[in-house]
Structures are given as structure tokens and as C-alpha cells.
Amino acid sequence: MKHYDLIVIGSGMSGMTVANKCASKGLKVAVTDELPYGGTCALRGCDPKKIIIGATEVRDFAQRLAGKGIDTVPEVNWKDVMAFKQEFVDAMPGKIEKGYKHNDIDTYHGAARFISNDSVEIKSQVLKGDKIVIATGARPRKLTFEGGNYALTSTDFLNLKELPKSMIFIGGGYIAFEFAHIARRCGAEVTIIHRGTRPLENFDKDIVQHLSEATQKLGIRLVLETNVTGIKKGTKGFTVVGEKNGSEVEFTAAAVFNSAGRVPHINDLDLKAGSVASNKRGIEVNEFLQSTANPNVYAAGDAADSNGLPLTPVAVYEGHIIASNIIKGNSRKAKYPPMPSVVFTLPPMASVGLTEENAKKTGMNVKVNSKAVPEWFNAKRLNTEEYAFKTIIDTESGTLVGAHLIGPGVEETINFFSLAIYKSIPVQDLKKMIYAYPTMGSDITSML
Structure with a gap:
């Protein structure tokens, strides 16, 4: 058994912030992740997505100025864009781990699970920590209907070697809209299926209406008030089956993507063994982002049931809060400043x-x-x-x-x-x- 002042589970932005800040104050810190270091934003979300969007921005701008000084509208070369994106992604895990080691932080690679209030097991290694931070982020919500396993995830989209000619996004949140806009501008036929009366429910309804209209003008089919009940695999693609106004409806495409939301990635931590309380929104925490049930544990980012929005800058903010409370004792409450949110469509x-x-x-x-x-x-x-x-x-x-x-x-x-x-x-x-x-x-x- 190895003993640490702090064990951080998760190497995304919140976990990185806590680990490095605490190590800079002389605490003995360990960090682990079952996936390559960097977290969702750097490897499977915000950053690679924005790189790909860059190519579609050029095409969109050229289309709008066609005939007004621009003669040729460029096509997006999907393979080249993905290769450019991968340059950033491939460099990140090693760079992050090198930074940890530079700060004398011990690095582990593997899923952690609690075995007591202050100890976790990573593969066959047992670590004991005076404090433990859960910063494991979120994962796609599982589709429980028949054939739900056929749906790809946002991570799969960001790693497509070739863009399917047609695709369906299940869910009307920001992931669906952002990726639908990318795919459509790259030439794919795209459908978004949403069970609610309007998409992007957390945004202002009037502004969302403008985006919905722009999305449809782009040629994306937006299907609302439709509950998906299954996915069937065929010889040439997939059929999504749904229910709309009491009638069965079907939609076909070469690929289907699960964009029905994300949930805290905490189910494999064996929280009960660590006396850590949780709910569907994440680890239950107090105003100091400390577990309400186990004072040895803190949680940040998408893994925590906090008042913060599920955004990378908010996760970093929460990381600073937790680091301060670990170093100085609980003296800093999470008082959130305004949290701007952007849907990176065009x-x-x-x-x-x-x-x-x-x-x-x-x-x-x-x-x-x-x-x-x-x-x-x-x-x-x-x-x-x-x-x-x-x-x-x-x-x-x-x-x-x-x-x-x-x-x-x-x-x-x-x-x-x-x-x-x-x-x-x-x-x-x-x-x-x-x-x-x-x-x-x-x-x-x-x-x-």
C-alpha cells in the first residue's frame, strides 16, 4: 500500500487543476485515469471538435461571400481535417503526464475503485489517501431501447476515418446540433430526432428558434416530439424506429449517433465501499465541494452534483475551489460567477x-x-x-x-x-x- 496526501481520480481539467495546485504546495499527490490523460475536453470533446469546425467555418464564410468577391467555395477534405485534429490529440496525453512528473506527482493508468473510506485500488495496487478527489467526468447516456448498442457516440464521430453519407442524431442537445452542422457542411444528409417540443431546452426559446430555422435552411431534417423506441440494423445501414403522435415512424441512415445527453461517469467507482453518496446528477457535495457523506472525498466537474454547469471552465473553477480547501481547510465556498455557454454551430x-x-x-x-x-x-x-x-x-x-x-x-x-x-x-x-x-x-x- 502506498500512502498519499491526495489521490485524484481523473486527469481532465478539474483533476489536473487540483493535482498540480496541491503538488505545488508540497502535498504528495497521485493521479490516475483509465483513459489517456487529458480528459474529455482535450481528447474527446471541445478541442478536437473546434478544430474540425474550423474547416467548416472557412467553407461557410466562402459560401456566404460567393459572388461577392469569392469565386470558388472550397470543399472540406475530411481525412486532412481529421489528421490535423489528431496532431493535437496525440500530443496531449504525453504532455500532460510529463507535466505531472515534473511536479513530482505519481501517475497511474487504470480505473480506480474504493475499497474503504480512504483507500482505492487501481488494478492490483492499493493506494491510501488522506484526501481523494473524484474528477471522472461524464459519459454518454446509455440507450436502453432495443438496438441502442448500434448507436455511435460523440467520441466515435470525432474519430471517423470517413464521413458517412447519411446520419441520424438521437437527441436535440448541443452535441447533436454541433456535429450535425459539421456533417452537413461536409456533404452528409443529416437528421436530428428529439423527443421534446423544442431542442436545446436550457437555452432561451426565442434564440433557439432562430438556430432551428438556420439548421433547417442548411438542409438538416429536424424532427421533434418523436420518441425513439429502437434501432434496427440492415444490409445498407440502420433504421431508427420512433413514435410520433401515436403512430410509428422510421428513419434510415448509414450511421446513428447517440446524442441523448451525458451522465456522471461514477458507476464503476464502488462508491458504497467508500461511503460516498451519489444520485443521478453525480457525487453529492456541500458548498465546499466535499462529499456530504465522506469528508475525505471531494468531487468536481461533471462527476459532482454541484451548482455548476457541465462546462470545462466551470470544472477548472471547481478544481481551484477544492485545491484551496484541501490545502487550507474548508475556507472557500463554491460561489459561481456567470457561466457563459456556447453552441458551436454556424x-x-x-x-x-x-x-x-x-x-x-x-x-x-x-x-x-x-x-x-x-x-x-x-x-x-x-x-x-x-x-x-x-x-x-x-x-x-x-x-x-x-x-x-x-x-x-x-x-x-x-x-x-x-x-x-x-x-x-x-x-x-x-x-x-x-x-x-x-x-x-x-x-x-x-x-x-
Whole structure:
């Protein structure tokens, strides 16, 4: 048995943050992961996805300016894009492990499971830790209907050697929309099937409507209020069977992807042996991100049932909270700043703060500015029809409490609004600022 001040299970961004920060303060730290070091974002999510999107951005921009100075619209070479993406992915695990070792952190490769309140087993090695951090992230939600095993995952999509000619995404969340936009711009026929009345339920409904319309204009089939009941494998592909308005419906494609959400990846940890309480949202934690049942254990990121959104920057934030509490004792509570979220479609959609619906539910008196603005200069110079905003202002304090955008550059503009909400900058002060022009940020004053 080896003894450590801290054992970190998971090598993604939250686990990495905890491990390196604690090691820098002299704690003896071990980290383990059953998968290559780096976590979902670096290896199987945000980063590789954004690299692939880069190629489709070029094609989209050229299509919009075709005949307006651009003569040739480039095709996306899938194999070359994937090879470029893989350069980043392949370099990451070794780079991360080298960093751990540089900080005198012991590295293990294997799944961990609890064998007591303060000990875990990795393969045949037993480690004892004064503190244990669970940062195992999330995994795709299992499809329990017949043939659910035929559906590929987001990880599979990001590693496709060839792009299927047609595909179906089950679920109407951000993964489905982002990958559907990529695939369609690369020439595939794409269908999204969602059981709800509207997709992307956590985003502002009016802005989502703009994205839904843009998605359909792109040629993606968006099927709502349809419950998938099975997948059948055929000689030339797959048939997805569903129920819509009491009738059976079928959809066929060369490949089917499970984009029905993600769940905490904690079921294999044998939490009961470690006296760690959990629910379907993750490890049950208090305001210090400490297990409510076992004070030796903390949890961060997608593995924790915290108040944070399942986003990489939030996982990093929670990693810093936990590291501080391990080093200094529980002195730092998780008080989340505004958490901007982006759907990296083309056009991208971004959101931060309260939606109009949630703001009104609180009883807050709000002023709502909402408008589609394809006639604004920034939309016209980029020749795009999709540019809209909704800003929500607390009339009592005169400050912004929510912003929801769709259009070019909104993945950057949303950060201005996040700062404004975080620091409670009066809207009148935001309007008095001088912004560089012509930039996307210069539209902020007109959105208020």
C-alpha cells in the first residue's frame, strides 16, 4: 500500500487543476485515469471538435461571400481535417503526464475503485489517501431501447476515418446540433430526432428558434416530439424506429449517433465501499465541494452534483475551489460567477445569465430587448441572415441579468456580457463606453 496526501481520480481539467495546485504546495499527490490523460475536453470533446469546425467555418464564410468577391467555395477534405485534429490529440496525453512528473506527482493508468473510506485500488495496487478527489467526468447516456448498442457516440464521430453519407442524431442537445452542422457542411444528409417540443431546452426559446430555422435552411431534417423506441440494423445501414403522435415512424441512415445527453461517469467507482453518496446528477457535495457523506472525498466537474454547469471552465473553477480547501481547510465556498455557454454551430449561439422565462419566475421586474437584426452592418458585411439578440435588464438595479445571442462572433461577444453581469456594471455605463469599430463588440450598445 502506498500512502498519499491526495489521490485524484481523473486527469481532465478539474483533476489536473487540483493535482498540480496541491503538488505545488508540497502535498504528495497521485493521479490516475483509465483513459489517456487529458480528459474529455482535450481528447474527446471541445478541442478536437473546434478544430474540425474550423474547416467548416472557412467553407461557410466562402459560401456566404460567393459572388461577392469569392469565386470558388472550397470543399472540406475530411481525412486532412481529421489528421490535423489528431496532431493535437496525440500530443496531449504525453504532455500532460510529463507535466505531472515534473511536479513530482505519481501517475497511474487504470480505473480506480474504493475499497474503504480512504483507500482505492487501481488494478492490483492499493493506494491510501488522506484526501481523494473524484474528477471522472461524464459519459454518454446509455440507450436502453432495443438496438441502442448500434448507436455511435460523440467520441466515435470525432474519430471517423470517413464521413458517412447519411446520419441520424438521437437527441436535440448541443452535441447533436454541433456535429450535425459539421456533417452537413461536409456533404452528409443529416437528421436530428428529439423527443421534446423544442431542442436545446436550457437555452432561451426565442434564440433557439432562430438556430432551428438556420439548421433547417442548411438542409438538416429536424424532427421533434418523436420518441425513439429502437434501432434496427440492415444490409445498407440502420433504421431508427420512433413514435410520433401515436403512430410509428422510421428513419434510415448509414450511421446513428447517440446524442441523448451525458451522465456522471461514477458507476464503476464502488462508491458504497467508500461511503460516498451519489444520485443521478453525480457525487453529492456541500458548498465546499466535499462529499456530504465522506469528508475525505471531494468531487468536481461533471462527476459532482454541484451548482455548476457541465462546462470545462466551470470544472477548472471547481478544481481551484477544492485545491484551496484541501490545502487550507474548508475556507472557500463554491460561489459561481456567470457561466457563459456556447453552441458551436454556424451560426453559433451563446447564452449567459437568466433567460427571460427564469427572470420573470423570480418576480424580478425586467426590461427585455429582443430583436433580429440582419440589417445591421456586421450582418450585411458578412452576408448572414442569422443575427439576433435578447438582453434582460433588471429595471430596479439598472444592470444586466441575462444575454442570449445568435450570429457571427457571438461566442466572443458573450464574454463582454458575462463580465458586465459579474461586476454588476450599470447598463448606462456600458452604453457610455467607447468600443473599437467596426467590430462585433461595437454592437453591444445597440443590444442594450
